[in-house]
Amino acid sequence: MNLSRRTFIVGAAGAVGTTALASNKAYDNAVKKAKKGALGKVVGSLPPGRYDAHIHVYPGEPNPEALVKSFEKAGLAGGCIFSECPNVFGDNAKKHSPEKSIDNVIKWASLSPTIYPFYWINPAAPDACDIVDMAVEKGIYGFKVIRADGRPVDDKSLPVYNRMAYHNKPITFHSGILWDGRPSSDNFRPANWEGLLDVPKLRFALAHISWPWCDECIAVFGKLLNAILARGEKVPEMFIDTTPGTPKIYRKDALTKVFTVGYDIRDHVMFGSDCRTDRYNVNWTTDWLKFDDAVYAELGLDNGWLDSIYRKSVERYLFGSADTKRSIPTPDGIV
Template sequence: MNDGAEQDYEIIDAWVQPWPAEVVRDMPARNFQMADRFAHGRRVKAGIPVAEMVEEMRAAGIGHALCSAGPLIPNELVEKTVADHPDLFTGVASANPWSTDGVMPAVRELRRLAEAGFKGLKLEPFIWDKLPTDPQWYPLYAACVDLGLTLQVQVGGTGPATYTSETGRPGHVDRIAIDFPELRIVAGHIGWPWTEEMIAVAAKHPNVWIDTSAHLPKYYPEPFKHFLRSYGRSKCIWASDWPILEFGGALDGVDDLGLTPEVRRMFLHDNAVAAFDLAR
């Protein structure tokens, strides 16, 4: 991927997760309902060593990535991945406010990880079957504001048929941004199929961005491409959602979006730096 101009910035991927076999084998089978639709679906179901993720990332020309935990991917694995490759990864935490001990252990875990250099909290509310506006989440949002962490949240429809998409409606992000105007929020997956609603929320709130995780450039909805090229150029962030999409595939087609060099840099680098408060 090259638009012919000299590139003086590193490409930042805003959404990747470690995917080794020891984690994948404990995931519910329903999480892999869509894997056979991908050319590399067998690898996704089997697990991929972190070393291969690093190799593929470098081969695609990606300089840095936000590496996230999740309900089924432990924070400790992300900590180790970041510690082993500090030049390549910045950590994004996961937290469970639904434990029998209440929400405070999750708040303390967030504080510990923030002190270790993590820059965000990842939420995939559909896995919990909880709306992101549920009051149980709110102490975590307040902690993110105090700790300078970014909330990265799945928005849009869910892939596996056994999970509801209701948790991913962009209107929930609107409510959170109203209640926590200082909270930086990165909404994943373009908000599809509610892309125009997601655009309206991002345009409304200074601290809301949209990332493209799990979407190939050739399939970006037309309203999103217009937003990216024009009044939303500072609100859009490139992301792969590796290993759901491979790095090269997620980049292929970016040069066909009709971006100016300035907007291309914002999309691939600057906006991620702003949204996650990165020193890069």
């Protein structure tokens, strides 16, 4: 099997839309014509297909062939993979130095032009800004943060996020309850990210629709859009990453609210699975895709919307957009 030329089954695993989003050929043609960036990845516009924007690398030897095969099986065209957790200490810290973790995730992503390596960074590390520079130089396409030791946005981390914005690289945050065996929930409530208003030009995503604080997540999304009135174009661009998280009985409600609240969320809501690269759970992903597609069908979202959720949002998240015109919500009674 020639893995250098990708043959993912592009289109909709479990899609309810009648037209598949694209054929393999369309994907191959798009890759051929596409502009290539660091590590030979497609940049600017993503080829047709569905993308999984939230996948984790666990410690161990990369097996990029297996990952590509799993993507094929799940009907995915590509996605974002996050390097292993950086919060390791003692002897393990050497084994998991930033440089090694970056090389490792790059290797995991190496057999597809549309699997993008992200570096999971500890923004409180004293040399975090230098690590951002090094990661970008090595070809990292974005960052992941689960702030383990405090609020996600503070004086320590703001310069690090500014550095990412400077490099035009996005960042996915864990938001919502974290089952880490510690009293940490206060740190993960979406309102904590309002501090990113001081990082204009940053593109960031809150994962898991911040479950169980989905309403708060949507409200923060609206607030940041509305902040354009006070701050001009200089506000960060927020994305919602729908990675579960949300148990099914809450998920339909959460997705319904996201897509009917009336805010300008088009191209700002992405799908993610939270799978691992070393044992990508195809059934898990296709099951969630099927579930979400059924909700979207009920909401009357057409194939254009499906393409927005499964591809264009990830494209905009990764590369930004020249089109910054957004419609600004002005909630009644809130001044």
